[in-house]
Structure formats: C-alpha cells, structure tokens
Amino acid sequence: MNNESNPTNQEANRGSKNLGRLILQLRRLERQPHTFGHAGKLTPSEIHTIDAIGYDGAILMSELAARLGVTKGAITQVVDRLEAKSLVIRSPHPHDSRSSIVSLSEDGKEAYRAHEAVHLEFYNQLRSQLSEQEIKIFEKSIEILNNMLSK
Amino acid sequence: MNNESNPTNQEANRGSKNLGRLILQLRRLERQPHTFGHAGKLTPSEIHTIDAIGYDGAILMSELAARLGVTKGAITQVVDRLEAKSLVIRSPHPHDSRSSIVSLSEDGKEAYRAHEAVHLEFYNQLRSQLSEQEIKIFEKSIEILNNMLSK
DNA sequence: TGCCATTAGTTTAGGATCTAAACAATAGGC
C-alpha cells in the first residue's frame, strides 16, 4: 500500500513537516546570543543556566546539571563564565564542603527578569491569536509533547 | 500592580514555562547523534541537511544555506562530511560552473526515509492522544508559531 | 576508629557546530 495515497497519512505528513519547520526555527533562534537587561549579550547556554537557577534559587551544581540534562563538567564551565561576568555566585554548602550552591547576583536576577519578560511577551502574542478554548488545547498538546519527550 | 496577582497573567506564566520546558527537551534531543537506516550515526546537523536536500532534491549550496539559515561556509563543511560518508553527491551545474548541485545518494535517500519515518511515528503518537478537532487546533498553533518566528 | 565506596565538582582533550572574513573563480551587464 502506498503511504501517500491515504488521506490520513497525508495529513500526518503535512503536520509532521510543519513541526519539523518549527524545530528548524528554534534551532536558529537557539544559536545566537541575545541581550537581556544590561548584562550584555548572553549565549543560549548562559541564559538557560540562569533560567534553571531561578530567581530565588539556591541550587547545587549537580542539580543544575540534572535540570539542564548535561554533564557536571559542562555546568562547571558555564558557571565559571557566568561567575566571571558577575551574574551568578558560588557559595559553600553549610553542611557539605564538597558542594557549592549557585544563586543569582543582582545583575543575574535582572537578566532573569528580562528573559522571563521576553518569553511572556512571546507567549501572549501567541495567545492573542487564539481563542480561550484553543489556548487550552494548545497547552494540553504541549504537555503531551513534554511527556513524550521526557521518556 | 503585581504581575503574579492577575489570574490571566498567572495562566500565561504557566504556559510560557511549559513552552520553555519543551524547548529544553528539544535542545537535549538536538544534541545527540542518532542512527537512521544503516548509514551509521548521524549528527543533528547532518540529518537536518539531508532533510533539507529532500528525497528527490537537487539543490544549490547557497539555497541549502538559506533553507537551513546558516552561512555558506557552514554548508561547505557539513556537505564535505556527508560526501565523505557517501550520503550526498555534488554535481556540476550545467550552465554555471561556479555552482554545484547537491543531491542524495542511495544511502542518503535511505537515511532520509528512515528519518521521515521517525518523525511521522512521533507525530502519529501525538495525534493518537488528541481528538480530530484538537489536532486541527494544534496544527493551527504550530503555524502561528512558525509565522511569529520567521520574522 | 579506620577503611572504602560513593558523591561533588573540576580539569582536560577533543569533537561538533557555527560565524566572519578573506579568498578564488565565474557570470553577466554595460
């Protein structure tokens, strides 16, 4: 049986292609540095790390690695860079001298806020083009995708 | 006015966060090589390039660069690698000796098919968890996102 | 108490990916 002759398969094909195009766009976006606050240009890794630490966060290096899905070595390197830019602070763990706790400096918090604002604005721009009900369905789809990809 | 006290903002915030999580997952996925057909492991760039050439495609290097949103130099490098793996073929342009035309070899076509099948299977898995109508809305959302990002 | 496996984080070498800029060669209008 020819795969393209089935109308349901045709539809799946088109949808799959559109999803592919979206991934390409995100790839392009995720390549270039952007300015957030007056912290200067931040690379994608840097801003993702700031985001993962969180505004009020105090997180271990290893937790950060798990959250971002990279090795501890990768975290050491990006946190080194962020510390050199005075965006994050490494503090000693009170009860375990092997650990260090990472948190945002004031400038880091400003970058966090600015990045969050960009995301929110983007998301609101999407929402403005959908009805109440459509947004709910979109969010449900995103959650399904998240579940599918987390396995 | 506090941004978090508004229920509409709260909802946008949660949705925006979920979208952020999806981007993180895609980032992780887009980092590691995968096997398609018996072409051996292909890096993300390699498979994206094969995808952009297309199954029956004959495309100029510069068109490929435009389609993938990278510089011509980047394309030269990845096509060099794909040619060394015998997955693509460079042919001279009949009327313009500056240009070269890139197309898929038989092994390249096999990798293309295998990759396409993975995408389709993934998309069908998503579709199986949504109603007919929900899929339509999801696809509409993806198209809106594509439009927003292409600017 | 002292041993030792586990855990936290760092270092290093190297691979993948990309860009910017300089470059060579051809094309095509005037």
Added chain:
DNA sequence: GCCTATTGTTTAGATCCTAAACTAATGGCA
C-alpha cells in the same frame, strides 16, 4: 573587455558539549 555580484571554499576562533581522569569530602559499616 571591465567591473561588480555571486558561488563556493578556506581558515581561525567562539561556543557548547562529552568522556574520562582526577581531587576532595562524605558517610556507612566492620
């Protein structure tokens, strides 16, 4: 024929990541 634009390549360097070897501290347990 000249000159500018275009095609593709080369090269150096930045970013981002991994794997593996390493240091140091923890904590269970004999």
